[in-house]
Amino acid sequence: MHFISVFLTVFSLIYSFALSLSAQPKVEQVMIKQGLVDVQKVDPSILVELKYSTTDNFIGKDVYDDLTRAYMQPMAAQKLAAASKYLQAHHPDLRLLVYDAARPRSAQWKLWNALPNMSENERQKYVADPRKGSIHSYGCAVDLTVATKDGKPLDMGTKYDFFGKLAYPSQEDELLKSGKLTQQQIDNRHILRTAMRQGGFSPIEFEWWHFNALSRAKAKMVFRIVD
DSSP states (O other): OHHHHHHHHHHHHHHHHHHHHHTSOHHHHHHHHTTOEEHHHHOTTSEEOOGGGSSOSTTOSOSSTTOOSOEEOHHHHHHHHHHHHHHHHHOTTEEEEEEEOSOOHHHHHHHHHTOTTSOHHHHHHHSOOTTTOOSGGGTOEEEEEEEETTSOBOOOSSOTTOOSGGGOGGGHHHHHHTTSSOHHHHHHHHHHHHHHHHHTOEEOSSOTTEEESSOHHHHHHHOOOOO
């Protein structure tokens, strides 16, 4: 009888897991099967608003369909949780607000094809070539900002997905001197960068919102692309 009871318990758990998995969007099922995790299950205080699940992005279209949760590789999600912890320790009223995380390569193609008039070099500043693979597609990059507890983003000087020097971290000193960015906007960016660096992320030159948990070369060695 004990054996039967154990068997039924295990079967019930497996069945419940299968039901919960089948209820999730297909792209989420793929991510979960590849070992990615929902960042809000690692740290529920992190806010999420996937911009590519809305029309509030540079192509003005929903490219993610029913994907609304932010997934990352476990090591990247743990780093994000560490960044979140640091932010709240130093700024208790602020939270990380994720705009994009793991991105299927099918969505990467949509973003890539939305910039046909840019030169190859210019386009790759903002959207990685899907043939080479975006770090987002390995679940090792995140786009985000800092917001109040109720989700109001701080002023960073540009919107998310702004293509131009005004969004370049590398140009901030010059932009401040010319009056194109304010000191408050620069300070807000520093709050974000400091927290993310403390979590183990690296910023990039052209986008204040983008951070990598590791290099694309290392991501390719360790992880599979989400298709």
